[in-house]
Amino acid sequence: MAPSEKVIIIGAGVSGLVLAQILRQGGIPYEIYDRDDGTNWQGWAISLDRCLQSLYPLLPSDIQDPAQASPNYGSGKADGFWIVNGVTHDFLGVTENAPRGHPDSMIHANRDHFRKIFMQNIQIQFGKTFEKYEEGKDGVIEVFFTDGTSTKGTILVGADGSSSKVRQQLLNGFKASPSKYTSILGSVTVNEELCAKLLGQSNSGLLVADRDQKANCLVMDHNPDGTSLFCWVLAYKVAEYEKEQAWARTATPEALFEKAKERTAHWPEFMRDTVSKTGPEGMYRPFRLLETVLEKDELPKGRITLLGDAMHSMLPFRGMGANTGISGACLLGKSLLDGLKQGTSVDDILRVYEREWIPKSREVVLESRAAGAGDENHDLSGGRIENGGP
Known part of the structure; x- marks a missing residue:
């Protein structure tokens, strides 16, 4: 060239x-x-996991290791998630949690x-x-x-x-x-006790689902005072999905907060507590899933x-x-x-x-x-x- x-x-x-x-x-x-x-x-x-073996050999040596984008980088803990059934509250398993450098390791990165x-x-x-x-x-x-x-x-x-x-x-x-799913999302800072419940048997957070709705709740940063910042995204679908998505795009933070509490009322207590602690002030404008x-x-x-x-x-x-x-x-x-x-x-x-x-x-x-x-x-x-x- x-x-x-x-x-x-x-x-x-x-x-x-x-x-x-x-x-x-x-x-x-x-x-x-x-x-x-x-x-x-x-x-x-x-x-990130499936891309890492392709990515690392191609990177310049003068940038930081992408693994430093993980909230767990400083502690050396392996990234991974646990999965919960939203209806029965049963624990379904843990993803990877392989140590860094292992071929199956993951980077849960703060974007x-x-x-x-x-x-x-x-x-x-x-x-x-x-x-x-x-x-x-x-x-x-x-x-x-x-x-x-x-x-x-x-x-x-x-x-x-x-x-x-x-x-x-x-x-x-x-x-x-456009998909048939409507998204609701928020972020919240939690204390050590609730953080431990959200992390469960993992180090990065959880995935939870039941019929017609799925969610994740992921740690973004661990703070010096012992608290941790989590984000959560709930995606759900209803029969009149176009009407629901139009509502979400114009709804107030208070209305989005009430909807989130309603949709997660039957989920595990620590997830309900997390949504409740988010409050209207922690709600974000929903994005369209395409x-x-x-x-x-x-x-x-x-x-x-x-x-x-x-x-x-x-x-x-x-x-x-x-x-x-x-x-x-x-x-x-x-x-x-x-x-x-x-x-x-x-x-x-x-x-x-x-x-x-x-x-x-x-x-x-x-x-x-x-x-x-x-x-x-x-x-x-x-x-x-x-x-x-x-």
Whole structure:
């Protein structure tokens, strides 16, 4: 790749940042843009395991270990979750809890901490909202932003989330499909006694479910005073789901709080206590759960491709969203590093990446959908109970 050529990444979420670090490590010129200012909330936590063996060998040596994004990093405790039946309150199992360095280890990462690690030594151009791109006959892609500026490159990667504007142009207006689930979410600081109950037989928190609703309650930080910050997300579905989602988007914090208490009234006491202690002041604006299922195994010919939720947004019921996004970034990054070194054409590199990753990621999206639809609470582990470490 000539010095004047570069990869343009739209979106500085988890997948876009990982790709940027891999390209930086490999000496491939890139630019990364994001519409936000770098401080906007992008969610609480991500759980990483399936992607780690691909990720670590590709990272630059001048950034922190991603494991430092875990609330348990300082204590050396292994990350993992326990699973509870919301109806019977039965304990169903523990995911992994393998020690760090073990092939089956997990990183339960505070998303904000994780992004800050992957922002190190990268110049992100914030406040740049993608408007459109144009492909020239010479293979150069010009990207235009809503502020009237533009940039040129040889490859365009749309890593701009489940509502990707790059994808909409590339696939003639394609949009992600809304799920039937409504989300309610909150955060709360708890004392040591309640923290111990929430952690149970794990170090990171719990997953709990019954028919038509699922939730997680995860530790985000352990504070010096002995308290701990937890986040929880409840996703539920009702027959008139469009009406329910419209209600949630405009409901007051007080109304969301009352709904959460109502939906969890039959759950274990420590979960009811956690929701109650959250109060209206701890409630967040619900987010829309979207699914992206690409039907074809290749994108249109050219030097534009997709990454992360732009390719495969999914329901958060198996802990596979970030895993899949980062694995895709590793595959795309390594394909570019190896392919360009060998003189393979950009078009061929991108098509090979897509033919491998679109069907794989589509399968994960559908498995996450099935976990949401099923009554088997073990599905929430994504197979980790059966395949976990010691």
